[in-house]
Amino acid sequence: MNGQISEAYMSSPLQQSEYLLIGCKHGSESALEHRQRLTFPTFQKLYWRKGLVTFRIPSHIVSKPEWCHFGVPDKVLEQLVFARIGIRSLGQVTGQDEDERIATTQQLLGTLKVNAVHVWKRDPRLQVDTASIQCKLASLYSFQRNSVTSEQNLILNCVVDSVDRWWFGWHIGSGPTCQWSGGYYPGLMPDHGISRAWLKLDEAIARFGIQFHSGERVCELGAAPGGACQRLLEANLTVVGVDPATMNPQLVKHEHFTHWKKRARDIRIREFADFDWILTDMNIDPANTIASLERILSSRPQRPRGIIATLKLSEIAHADKLDQWCASCASWGYQARVQQLSTGGQEICLVAQKNSSRN
Numbered sequence: 001m002n003g004q005i006s007e008a009y010m011s012s013p014l015q016q017s018e019y020l021l022i023g024c025k026h027g028s029e030s031a032l033e034h035r036q037r038l039t040f041p042t043f044q045k046l047y048w049r050k051g052l053v054t055f056r057i058p059s060h061i062v063s064k065p066e067w068c069h070f071g072v073p074d075k076v077l078e079q080l081v082f083a084r085i086g087i088r089s090l091g092q093v094t095g096q097d098e099d100e101r102i103a104t105t106q107q108l109l110g111t112l113k114v115n116a117v118h119v120w121k122r123d124p125r126l127q128v129d130t131a132s133i134q135c136k137l138a139s140l141y142s143f144q145r146n147s148v149t150s151e152q153n154l155i156l157n158c159v160v161d162s163v164d165r166w167w168f169g170w171h172i173g174s175g176p177t178c179q180w181s182g183g184y185y186p187g188l189m190p191d192h193g194i195s196r197a198w199l200k201l202d203e204a205i206a207r208f209g210i211q212f213h214s215g216e217r218v219c220e221l222g223a224a225p226g227g228a229c230q231r232l233l234e235a236n237l238t239v240v241g242v243d244p245a246t247m248n249p250q251l252v253k254h255e256h257f258t259h260w261k262k263r264a265r266d267i268r269i270r271e272f273a274d275f276d277w278i279l280t281d282m283n284i285d286p287a288n289t290i291a292s293l294e295r296i297l298s299s300r301p302q303r304p305r306g307i308i309a310t311l312k313l314s315e316i317a318h319a320d321k322l323d324q325w326c327a328s329c330a331s332w333g334y335q336a337r338v339q340q341l342s343t344g345g346q347e348i349c350l351v352a353q354k355n356s357s358r359n
Contacts, residue, residue, distance in 0.1 A: 019089035085183030087169030115153035120182025197227030222282030286311035
């Protein structure tokens with residue numbers, strides 16, 4: 001950790017901030033709070049609007065080294081699952097116009113030194129020019145707008161809550177995903193993309209650091225119309241798509257793609273032999289998705305090295321079962337991680353990779 005960052009950690013008001021702002025998908029606020037009560041029961045929920053939930057963190061927790069030096073420890077966001085980003089709050093700014101809010105921001109932040117500024121909207125539908133705010137805030141700190149920051153940089157966040165109110169906070173740029181403004185995946189859907197499943201898988205690959213090997217064999221359950229399969233083919237993989245529905249014609253003619261026009265439960269277990277990865281994005285109850293994976297994985301002596309599963313969350317009660325589903329993966333010999341993606345809907349992405357100590 002460089003000297004500039006260390007000095008910033010020890011300065012006021014950074015170290016004293018006991019308020020945690022969590023950005024999440026609209027409609028996931030209740031699930032986020034549910035996870036908070038399960039995993040961090042001492043956190044006190046305060047401000048709550050669509051896409052933004054604020055918690056007060058007990059002072060004895062904030063004073064721990066991991067909170068002092070990392071802003072928001074990675075394990076907190078991982079266990080909350082529905083948290084897209086977490087920042088330590090510095091307060092709010094209001095004003096009649098943008099210039100007045102910028103002036104008030106200078107008074108709030110004083111001589112605070114940061115390496116980058118992220119400006120993002122609590123509600124993506126809000127009609128506000130964030131580029132203008134970004135330029136004016138960046139000019140206060142003498143660095144270029146949209147500059148690429150390196151690891152362990154102090155990043156100032158301006159959360160545009162409404163047309164006349166901004167929240168400010170900070171986090172540490174300790175990895176690639178921390179550089180995503182607002183926790184939103186910066187990747188774009190290509191013009192040739194078949195469906196948004198392409199973009200969801202693209203984010204999962206980036207967010208979880210998934211490493212495919214050229215030539216690996218992948219089977220996707222619930223593949224139609226083929227967006228995820230398309231992304232897999234672009235990674236030089238051999239792909240089998242399982243779905244009774246019709247696949248996109250550009251996939252069908254691809255030399256490394258095969259369509260099994262069946263339901264997943266109609267595929268014989270031995271037909272799943274020799275796949276390196278199993279993907280599933282079926283529009284069914286998540287418990288049934290886990291059951292389908294168990295059917296494939298629990299009876300196979302040679303298991304694939306990875307699983308990527310989209311689990312649809314039709315009710316908040318499913319938030320109770322996330323740890324249970326991860327435990328099921330562990331019983332099959334996999335280490336699982338779960339996260340709600342910024343490009344998906346009311347669902348979570350489960351990525352599980354084989355433990356190195358097991359076959």
